Amino acid sequence: MEKQSPGPARCGGPSWRQEGPPPLPRRWVRGPGDEDARAVRLPWPSTAALTVFVLAGSHFAAHVQTGRAPLDAFAHGLLVAGCGVLLVRRRHPVVAVFAASAAVMVYLGAGYPYGPVFLPVMVGCFAAVVAGCRRQAWAAIAMLWLGHLLVAHWLYRWLPPAGDGAAPWGQELGIAAWAVAIIAVAEVVRVRREQWARERAGRAAAAKRRADEERLRIARELHDVLAHSISVINVQAGVGLALLDSDPEQARTALTTIKSASKEALGEVRQVLETLRARGEAPRSPAPGLDRLPELVEQAASAGLTVETTTTGRRGTLPPGTDLAAFRIVQEALTNVVRHSAARTARVEVAYERGALVLRVDDEGPASGGDAGGSGNGLIGMRERAAALGGTIDAGPVPAGGFRVTARLPLAAEAKEDA
Structure with a gap:
């Protein structure tokens, strides 16, 4: 076992230990966490x-x-x-x-x-x-x-x-004043050193928090991309296996759908990973938004789900973050229908209300009851996306049967409206 050198003595006071990023350059007064x-x-x-x-x-x-x-x-x-x-x-x-x-x-x-x-x-x-x-x-x-x-x-x-x-007694007063001055200067330096240590600890905690948020964002993005595509692939693979002998042409169509879905998933995964490798650079392709809603409908149709879409209200220009979150919420909701519902029809409503974008995804059910291989993080991810924008997610069964997901995402008052 490697023997460590003893660190500087500590007689009291808070200990601000820095974790995460490398320590800042040394000053002439060192912080309590600089034990090297x-x-x-x-x-x-x-x-x-x-x-x-x-x-x-x-x-x-x-x-x-x-x-x-x-x-x-x-x-x-x-x-x-x-x-x-x-x-x-x-x-x-x-x-x-x-x-x-x-x-x-x-x-x-x-x-x-x-x-x-x-x-x-x-x-x-x-x-x-x-x-x-x-x-x-x-x-x-x-x-x-x-x-x-x-x-x-x-x-x-x-x-x-x-x-x-x-x-002379005046000499004693001078010595006492000298002692008080020494202690006062030392106390000022001590307080300043602790302030530096707190600032370093705060910066380290902020950096760690940003890194955690970035990891969570990437994990959520990868989950949404892969969950939807792999659900389509799973359904089509089952169709292909079932029809391989009796209807080879339909099996070929299922394999073609699998190829298309996997290619799209690889492209989106590559885009997410590029943001890690080239920090600060703009992505090479735009982030998906509600303008790609027809693609979701087409992918759901290839998995045997018919999707009806309606748009109400006056459509405005959405902020990129809101547009991406709306796309991913609809994508995850349709993925859950494919995985967990026996319904073959779903309805997607996009409503542009005053100050908010409302998304509603309904299916008539009932639940399929089968194991679709989900991770159970879909609804959690949708709620996290909505909460990050100050919005809400309501998800649950409806009295008439089936399941409904309603998302309300706030919009900035100064968002521009399309003419």
Whole structure:
């Protein structure tokens, strides 16, 4: 089993884990979900630069603050230790901030000069707050401030350098303001980082939702194309087998119908799949619409079903999505008649009403009761198509016998009407 590197420490707060698309390019502040090798590398360059700066600044402060203890090997060790512990600030931010605070406390207690010695604590506190370890960072800062208060105002008599006096109280206010400023900046960065993480998670969820919707659309389209054509093929194959010996000419006609239906199905399947292979490109052939209703009637007739069609109202120019949905709903309804009904006659009514297109498909029944090999998703697919356009589907038996499917699809008020 492959051993994984430990990720950055998490002390609390929401975890926004990104799934689906690849993560966005890295920023200087990483989100909580970016747990890869780059997020857990030891920050050698920044820590080395900080160490050099602290050592140089402390030597400069030693020349200015002549009343403090001179820098010796122990002082240099404390400075290097306070900076070096920041190497683990990404994996263990709490350890880093407390260790840096402890090193600075010992440094000040030993009477060494002030200077950039507080910078390691600033960096450690910043890393802890951004990682979500807010309380621990506050506790480390409070420990350092209280320790300095104790050393500078009560223990200075027994600590080096000799003859040192109490620190002014104004200095304590300055240190407190410095600590509050560090925490405030770190909190702002933490909030901004979580906002970035939420945005990334939202974009990933939106991309996944679009992909799911596209898969559902393609599955629905393939189901409608194949269900209708294979139903016709199934019926004609049965006719051909039954008449192969007694009426070869009629069997030939059935085989011709099978060939035509399968060719049309292959063409429509190819059109659907082309939209996957060439994303963003226009399809090579127009999507089917109600202008192809005579083709459905002809295919149903080849399966032994007589279809009567009527159109009422003033026909308007339908939006492409509505036109395709109307065609597929009528296609699926006629397919269900061929599969599940013993009726040999069906009626299709297309009504252009004010603000809506109403489709009604009736058959006189009764149900055939045979296994037609359907998937059971036909009515579900019709309802999904209608719901996607804000419409409705009503399907069920009628009191006089038979089965009725009624679809109501809303039309935009500004749809143009044919003259």
